[in-house]
Amino acid sequence: MTLSALLVIGLLLFTIGAITVLSRRNLIIVLIGIELMMTSAALNFMAFNRFIPGDGVIGQVAALVVLGLSAGEVAIFLSIILVLYRKRNDIDIEELTDLKG
Amino acid sequence: MSIELVIAGVFAAMVIAGALMAAFLRHVLHAIIGLGITMFGLAGIYLYLGSPFVASMQILIYIGGISVAMVFAMMLSVSMSVAALRDRTKTLFSCAAGALFFLAVFPMIRAGQYEAASPGEQQALPLTLVGQGFMDSYNVVFEALSLVLLAAILGAILIARKEKQPQ
Numbered sequence: 001m002t003l004s005a006l007l008v009i010g011l012l013l014f015t016i017g018a019i020t021v022l023s024r025r026n027l028i029i030v031l032i033g034i035e036l037m038m039t040s041a042a043l044n045f046m047a048f049n050r051f052i053p054g055d056g057v058i059g060q061v062a063a064l065v066v067l068g069l070s071a072g073e074v075a076i077f078l079s080i081i082l083v084l085y086r087k088r089n090d091i092d093i094e095e096l097t098d099l100k101g
Numbered sequence: 102m103s104i105e106l107v108i109a110g111v112f113a114a115m116v117i118a119g120a121l122m123a124a125f126l127r128h129v130l131h132a133i134i135g136l137g138i139t140m141f142g143l144a145g146i147y148l149y150l151g152s153p154f155v156a157s158m159q160i161l162i163y164i165g166g167i168s169v170a171m172v173f174a175m176m177l178s179v180s181m182s183v184a185a186l187r188d189r190t191k192t193l194f195s196c197a198a199g200a201l202f203f204l205a206v207f208p209m210i211r212a213g214q215y216e217a218a219s220p221g222e223q224q225a226l227p228l229t230l231v232g233q234g235f236m237d238s239y240n241v242v243f244e245a246l247s248l249v250l251l252a253a254i255l256g257a258i259l260i261a262r263k264e265k266q267p268q
């Protein structure tokens with residue numbers, strides 16, 4: 001598979017993640033969209049890792065760091081969702097508009 | 102058209118199909134399953150790109166950890182599990198924005214001149230170099246990542262703690 005094909009797959013994944021974040025009302029699905037965008041970045045790292053001369057370490061390190069960071073981010077996001085549900089009984093972003101001007 | 106290319110194409114199709122499932126299916130559980138399918142396809146692509154370690158970590162962390170945690174959160178916040186009304190205007194505009202972004206960046210990818218754009222032999226990149234890299238050159242990012250994860254765990258526990266009732 002050529003480098004351009006892999007980058008296009010990453011771009012498509014990022015676009016679909018962005019569409020998910022923009023158009024869905026459930027907070028958990030918004031989290032899924034954020035995860036899709038982050039893994040598209042990791043895919044870019046791994047794709048360049050294979051096609052650039054070198055020993056191929058930095059791309060794997062970057063992908064693993066993205067993996068770890070997204071795991072931590074999901075933990076925080078889910079605990080926020082739980083507290084929100086406990087207080088408001090609702091995780092619909094159309095209803096959570098307290099900070100709206 | 103070698104067999105590896107066909108299998109890599111199947112995994113790539115799995116990635117896109119899972120992402121579309123996550124974006125457009127109404128039920129939360131179906132979206133989480135779509136995320137799992139995407140991550141599995143990505144693990145296959147990472148395997149094709151020569152890194153079985155990152156592929157197995159992807160499956161372990163995303164499908165084994167993050168998707169399960171999302172299912173738990175879905176079960177604990179069950180009011181939105183039933184399909185909510187879809188806002189058609191919002192979906193249409195977000196798809197238009199996404200398509201615009203894709204059409205803007207796609208020519209840049211096609212026009213890029215990538216030197217040394219042919220891969221080496223199709224073999225697994227040696228894992229010992231990754232381990233040594235984490236201990237030698239990329240040690241700071243490794244330690245910083247563990248500190249970030251510690252902070253994330255502490256923060257998650259602190260946020261989701263039950264409030265102390267005034268006595």
